[in-house]
Amino acid sequence: MKCVVIGGGPAGRAAAMELAALENDVTILERKFIGGTCLNEGCMVVCGLNDVARFLDEARKLRDLGVVDLEYSADYRRIVAGVRETLSRIRHVTERETLDAGVEIIYADAEVSEGKVIAGDDELPYDRLIIATGARPGIPPIEGAEKAITYRDVLDLERIPEKLVIIGGGVIAAEFAGIFSSLGSDVTVVSRSEFLGKLDPLIRDYVMRKLLKDVRILENTSTTSIDEDGAETSAERIEGLTLLATGQRPNSEFLDGFVELRENGAVKVNERMETSRKHVYAAGDVTGGQGTTPVARMEGVVAGLNAAGVERRIDYRYLPYAISLGYDVGFIETGNPEGREAVIPGLAGPGSFWSVPEGKTGLNKVRIQDDGTAAAVYSVAPGARLIMPYLSLLMRMGVSMYEFEGFVETHPSTDGVYKLMRFLSRY
Numbered sequence: 460m461k462c463v464v465i466g467g468g469p470a471g472r473a474a475a476m477e478l479a480a481l482e483n484d485v486t487i488l489e490r491k492f493i494g495g496t497c498l499n500e501g502c503m504v505v506c507g508l509n510d511v512a513r514f515l516d517e518a519r520k521l522r523d524l525g526v527v528d529l530e531y532s533a534d535y536r537r538i539v540a541g542v543r544e545t546l547s548r549i550r551h552v553t554e555r556e557t558l559d560a561g562v563e564i565i566y567a568d569a570e571v572s573e574g575k576v577i578a579g580d581d582e583l584p585y586d587r588l589i590i591a592t593g594a595r596p597g598i599p600p601i602e603g604a605e606k607a608i609t610y611r612d613v614l615d616l617e618r619i620p621e622k623l624v625i626i627g628g629g630v631i632a633a634e635f636a637g638i639f640s641s642l643g644s645d646v647t648v649v650s651r652s653e654f655l656g657k658l659d660p661l662i663r664d665y666v667m668r669k670l671l672k673d674v675r676i677l678e679n680t681s682t683t684s685i686d687e688d689g690a691e692t693s694a695e696r697i698e699g700l701t702l703l704a705t706g707q708r709p710n711s712e713f714l715d716g717f718v719e720l721r722e723n724g725a726v727k728v729n730e731r732m733e734t735s736r737k738h739v740y741a742a743g744d745v746t747g748g749q750g751t752t753p754v755a756r757m758e759g760v761v762a763g764l765n766a767a768g769v770e771r772r773i774d775y776r777y778l779p780y781a782i783s784l785g786y787d788v789g790f791i792e793t794g795n796p797e798g799r800e801a802v803i804p805g806l807a808g809p810g811s812f813w814s815v816p817e818g819k820t821g822l823n824k825v826r827i828q829d830d831g832t833a834a835a836v837y838s839v840a841p842g843a844r845l846i847m848p849y850l851s852l853l854m855r856m857g858v859s860m861y862e863f864e865g866f867v868e869t870h871p872s873t874d875g876v877y878k879l880m881r882f883l884s885r886y
Contacts, residue, residue: 462766463488463576463585465569468495469752470743471591472557473759474766478587479561481767486563488578493554493564495593496744497752499546500611505634507542508613509783512641516785520813533642535619542614571717587738587766590714590726591759594707594744601626603685607701610635620644622699624690626682628654630782632704633666636674637784647675647697649690654678655782661802662788662837665822670784670839709745723747730772732762740766749778753848777854779847786811786821789843791836791851798828798835801879808873810841823875827883831859840873850876860884 460483464475467489479485492499515533522529557564567579571590576583596609608616610631619642625632628650640646648654654676655663667676677694684691689698709724719727719735725747732740742758744750757773764771782788786805805811805821814820821840827833833854838846863880 460484460586460767461584462486462587462589463583464589464591465571465576466495466591466593466743466745467493467557467564468591468593468743468755469497470593470745470755470759470762471495471589472553472562473756474589474591474740474742474763475562475759476557476560477760477763478767481769483587483767485561486565486583487557488565488567488569488576488583490566490568492550493557494550496595497755498549498553502752503546503549504542504610504614505638505783507545508538508638508642509634511538512638513785516641517813520817524813524816526813533619535616535642539614539616569713571714588740589759589762589766590711590718590734590739590741590745591743591755591762592710592713592745594709594747594750596703597706597708598703599626599682599705601682601685604703606687607685607690607703609703613702620700622689623647624649624697624699624701625704626685626690626701627704627706628652628656628678629704629706630655633671634783635702635704636676637671640671640673641785645699646673647677647699649677649680649682649692649697651681652679658788659790659792659824659835659837661824662790662822662839665839666782666784666788669819670786670788707744707750709747711745721747731765731770732758732773733765738766749775751778751780754778774855777851779844779851781844781847783844786839786841787843787845789838789840789845789847791833791847791854793834795828795834798826799883800824800826801883803875803879805838805840806871806873806875806878808841808871811873821873821875823879825860825876825879825883827860827880831861831884832857833860836876838874838876840875842873846874846876 462478462483462485464471464487467487475485521527570577623644623646625648636646681693685701690701711724726741740762742762743755761771761773802824811820824837826835860880861884864884866877
């Protein structure tokens with residue numbers, strides 16, 4: 460069976476590799492770089508910059524404690540050069556892995572029609588088509604918005620901005636606020652509603668007081684205009700380079716009239732990742748879903764298997780999330796406010812030992828229902844993102860948190876969630 464996948468990001472690659480493993484003839488069409496936004500513009504860029512930001516924070520902390528004598532400075536051009544070199548290496552491995560799985564890769568723009576895709580001078584017939592074209596930065600209708608930068612432009616900066624104005628109140632805004640504040644920028648975040656408003660209030664307060672303590676955050680403040688020197692808001696004018704972190708827009712314009720689109724431009728799919736057109740599937744950010752790489756991969760797998768005739772349905776229960784700041788902020792939220800809650804500070808351990816003097820070891824919160832089902836788990840800790848996927852799996856499997864009474868942890872560890880689980884299992 461001939462299968463064409465448009466988009467070589469996490470969703471497209473996952474779908475293509477599932478199809479290839481089932482001995483289908485699979486071609487990925489990618490317009491620029493394999494790996495999509497995550498590898499080339501998003502998650503990995505944040506990882507590279509955040510590692511440097513964390514290192515600088517640790518250096519300052521140890522210097523201020525008198526543990527080491529340090530003189531240092533951050534050269535943004537060198538940082539960017541290192542990030543780009545590392546991304547290139549990862550991209551090469553990703554491409555090789557995809558080819559070795561039996562997937563052909565063609566770098567070209569795509570035009571779709573019934574039964575075939577046009578890629579440059581090539582015409583590719585297909586039996587099954589999977590659309591995984593991702594999304595791009597959403598540009599709000601603000602006067603002068605074209606004079607701002609987005610996450611796509613961060614590696615093009617010549618130097619660390621002296622002043623940075625970030626428009627937005629979500630994860631992207633928080634992560635870049637933390638990074639550039641640690642690199643030395645005077646950062647102001649302007650959020651038209653509550654900053655990180657979907658986060659648990661206690662965890663949100665900790666993030667703002669401890670992890671973003673040097674960032675000025677204006678909530679419930681609209682941005683009226685942007686120019687080369689700053690932004691005008693409903694509260695005041697703020698000087699500095701402006702970065703837009705105002706959500707994503709699905710890359711779906713070329714599909715208008717081919718498949719049904721939602722009002723926001725997202726491709727409409729069902730739980731089998733089927734579009735409105737028979738034998739055409741979609742996965743990842745182009746569907747306007749959760750916007751995380753693991754979810755995009757999960758959707759790609761479901762799309763690929765269904766395209767191959769293997770029945771699968773998407774399951775969005777108990778999804779783990781994380782925000783990359785000075786510490787990871789990991790959480791699983793079911794939306795159920797009922798249950799018993801317990802909260803403890805973070806534990807001293809690898810990555811947090813030298814934070815004890817300043818009382819910044821993190822925070823843990825768990826909420827469980829009477830039957831032992833976890834309703835929510837939150838952790839602010841050096842390794843918070845590592846524990847969440849495993850808890851997510853246990854929650855999907857229906858494991859009662861009461862079973863954590865017999866939990867044996869590795870030590871030393873900064874994971875305080877297990878302590879709360881054991882405590883709540885007894886009371």
